[in-house]
Amino acid sequence: MTKPLRIGVAGLGTVGVGVVKILAARREFLAAAAGRSIDIVAVSARNKAKARGIDIGSARWEDDALKLATADDIDVVVELIGGAEGVARALVETALANGKHVVTANKALIAHHGIALAKLAENKGVALNYEAAVAGGIPIIKALREGLAANEIESVTGILNGTCNYILTEMETTGRDFADVLKDAQALGYAEADPSFDVGGIDAAHKLAILASLAFGREVDFGSVNIEGIEKITAADIKFAKEFGYKIKLLAIATKSDGGVEQRVHPALVAEGSPLAAVSGVFNAVAVRGDRVGLLVLEGRGAGEGPTASAVLSDLVDIARGLVMPPFIVPTSHLKAPAKAAEGGPESAYYLRFNAVDRAGSMAEITRALANASVSIERIVQRGDEGDTGRKPVVFVTHKTQESSMRQALAHLLKLVDVAGTPLVIRIEDGESR
Incomplete structure (x- = not known):
């Protein structure tokens, strides 16, 4: 008989509770899909007495989450504590160093330390899976x-x-x-x-x-x-x-x-x-x-008990099936070094909103400031007075322009006495088609 995949769960908040519930409700199907059962051997959380509405069965309680990373009867540590540092980081590093697979929902940890953790996982030949770290139930x-x-x-x-x-x-x-x-x-x-x-x-x-x-x-x-x-x-x-x-x-x-x-x-x-x-x-x-x-x-x-726990279970099923791959698709030695794109970015149209003094000639000065920065205006909308300020909200929609030109235009606008406060600038995106 194939040995069960033995897991330790650190963190019994919303997602941890969801993992326990799904494993109980879908136990037989998940075992069939994974080729072996997935068993919770131990759990850890800050408050043992807290009512969570779940039954952890025969799983033992560990007050110290780090014990999950060194226990001989645990194959996978499921880290659901959160945070880029502290216990979460120490737990994942220790688990990987001890040759244990890790499944995490911790986006901050992966964003800040993902490459170092991936190198450790690759050196030990274990999985570092983090489907639940981004967009919840979306795979x-x-x-x-x-x-x-x-x-x-x-x-x-x-x-x-x-x-x-x-x-x-x-x-x-x-x-x-x-x-x-x-x-x-x-x-x-x-x-x-x-x-x-x-x-x-x-x-x-x-x-x-x-x-x-x-x-x-x-x-x-x-x-x-x-x-x-x-x-x-x-x-x-x-x-x-x-x-x-x-x-x-x-x-x-x-x-x-x-x-x-x-x-x-x-x-x-x-x-x-x-x-x-x-x-x-x-x-x-x-x-x-x-x-x-x-x-x-x-x-x-993108969040919540069910969707995020679903993503955690998908990672556990992969590990139970024996699927271990580089955390970032290719080995870390094949990843290119970070390289920031040149300043300026792609051309974009902009939405520009600010309050302006309602007097003859003020709009001419404002449009001149934009023109001097090579920002072309597609449309202008003015509304009535805002209270007793004597200033009207003005909205411009520009044609596509370079980000550097818009920054230059803002610098010009901020020098005008007829412009109150700092203008709000929002890109107009082509959306998903970029």
Whole structure:
């Protein structure tokens, strides 16, 4: 009889509980699919007394998660603690060093230390699987590592953070502003008490750095991701975008350019009717363009108990079947060194919004400032006074222009006394077709 795959689970939060539930509910099918049973031998979490609504059966409890990494009766350590440092990093490093397979949902850990961990896994001949680290239940890691291996990937564009997508969708649907909708998201459990990692774009950037490495065969380079969050988006911006035929989404985009890789996370106007514009609520989506298959779009739930635990189990089934492959498709010795694309990026149209003094000649000065930076205007929209400020919101939509030209235009605008505050600039993306 084939020996069972013996696992130790570190972390019994939402995802860990989901893993236990799926293993109990689908035990026989998973054993048949994997060729052997998958058994939980030990678990570890911060609070043993916490009610979780699960039965861990005969699995032993370890107060110290690191004991899972050295136990003789554990083949795979499932790390669901989170965080790039501390116990999570120590657990994964120790497990790999002791010749144990690792399955993790920890995007921060992979984004910051993935290459070092991959080298350790390759040296020990064990698996380091992390399908659950990006886009929850969407099998994008497996798609890039296996299904699209014959393709030269041209671009990866994604909606990778469900919290941001929920907030932007609610702002569009209800007309409420960012701060108000964020409070609701926190009350519903979609946003953390400290939401900065989500709404600031860092969570999406972790995931993008991983996808860019897989897509372009380079070492993970989180430090080169240009990151901008959604905190400055207002209900007025959502309304203007709709008027122009767009929706605002937080996009994570990776493309090859000028001998390097351009990685950026930022809000963008995406044309209504495009696949990414249609992704609403807490859903995620990833669009991949390959030279052989063209455009592929995968959409689904990007977080939560069921979707993320499903991804963890897919990695465990692979290991049970004996599938061990380099964590980043090719051995780390074959990965290219990080190379940031040249500054400027591809040409893009822009949405530009600011408040301006309503007086004769002010608009002429503003348009002259843009023209002096070689920024061509496609349309201008002005609205009535905002309160008693005497300043009107003005929105410009530009023709495609270089990013350097837009930066120069902003510098000119900031010198004008008729422009109040810092203008908001949002790229208008071709969306998934880039």
